Amino acid sequence: MSARNLSFPAAQQAQIIRAHQRDIIHVSSLKEQTENILRSWLGSRWLTRYDKEVELLVKLGYLGLTTGRAIQTLGEEYTNIWSYSALSQSPRVRAGLILLPTIPAYLLARLGPSVASRSDRLKTLVRAAVVSLEVVSEVNLAIFYLRGSYYELVRRVLGVPHISGIPENPHTRPPSYSLLGVLIFIRLVHRLIAFLRSRSRKSIITEKRSANANPEEPHIDARPVSSLLNVTDPQSDPAPSAEDDDLTILDVASLPPDVRAGRICTLCLEERTATCVTECGHLFDWNCIYGWGREKSECPLCRQSLDLTRLLPIYNL
Known part of the structure; x- marks a missing residue:
């Protein structure tokens, strides 16, 4: 058989799930070892202040040494799958596979609370961004359980699927995870209904408060109540x-x-x-x-x- 006729089957759902879980275990172990070293060198107070930066650097290092070099991660190697598409060899696509799953989550976790504390509008925008990212990720996961490809949202956006090095066995039927996809969609529908009910309830409460609003804000010890409620995180300041x-x-x-x-x-x-x-x-x-x-x-x-x-x-x- 010539090299042109060689073809590899798409990775099965079980292979992709096990690879993802394996990568999570390796990243968690690497993060724990890194934290132990930094705690002994710099102390727990420094580590608590910069824990999100340490987590980001660990993830970037792990993905950079594997996906960034166009080789398998430890989880992919464990299940004998790897990333492949017409664009997978592009440095830009590999950079996207590394940066898109890590940088936005870090920015929302680190800068989101400080930005949201400046105004109610920014707080609403940050909260909407977090909720939207969660919902889109769950929709992608439900589609994966139903269709069997693109476990991660970033791979679906960039068009980088997984292929398997194990030949398909025509006499066996791979396990199906369609029920999990249906359950996720049911949960999303329930979440949407609860959100619409809370919005209608909040609108009613807002109308009642506006009808009985007091133009003067109450004070405690000459300090407005709103300033007492905006308590900052003690971990954010030295x-x-x-x-x-x-x-x-x-x-x-x-x-x-x-x-x-x-x-x-x-x-x-x-x-x-x-x-x-x-x-x-x-x-x-x-x-x-x-x-x-x-x-x-x-x-x-x-x-x-x-x-x-x-x-x-x-x-x-």
């Missing part, structure tokens, strides 16, 4: 020094050096600010233990269960 910490009533500057040496957070290895205590009795910075608790629900010292809602602020330690 931690203040111990002398400038408003959540410590001690005169830190007057403490003896040996006493201040004991006021060290075991996570960031810096002097504690905004001290809080866990249920097991260990003291940490609020930002440090909060960032740790979002990743692991256990105390970093004794490994007991950690509940972020049960943290107790300590103002005099």
Whole structure:
């Protein structure tokens, strides 16, 4: 048989799904190892502040060393499939396969909250962009379960399918995932109905409020209520020094050096600010233990269960 007559079958749904799951496992493992190294070098406080950038760099590195070089990812190699189309060898298409799944999600996660806090209109636009991306991704996933190609939305847009290196067996029937596609469409219809009902309910409430609106905004301690509701994320700002910490009533500057040496957070290895205590009795910075608790629900010292809602602020330690 000549090379011109060689043809490869399209990858089966099970192969594509297993490859995608395998890639997620490898990226998660690589991210965890990277975080452990950076935590030991730079501390938990730095890692909590730049966790989204670390995740982005890990994904870019993984895809850049595989898809960017026009070779299989570890998941594709595991299931013996690879990307192929008339455009798959183009550097622009490979760059799209790397950047489109990572950069927009990072920008929405990192810049979305800060942009949305500037005005209600920007907040509405950011929220609409996130919801629209989720809905389009679910529609693409439902079509994949029904039709069997283009598991990722980016591949459908760029026209880069998967092919398989395993010959088709005419005596076996591949598993069907059509039921999952139908269920996803049912969920989308339910989501649409709930959205329309909430819009109609909000319009009614808005009309009632406008009829009984008070032209003067209420104030608490000479501060408008709207300013009290727009609370910023404590992770977004650098931690203040111990002398400038408003959540410590001690005169830190007057403490003896040996006493201040004991006021060290075991996570960031810096002097504690905004001290809080866990249920097991260990003291940490609020930002440090909060960032740790979002990743692991256990105390970093004794490994007991950690509940972020049960943290107790300590103002005099």
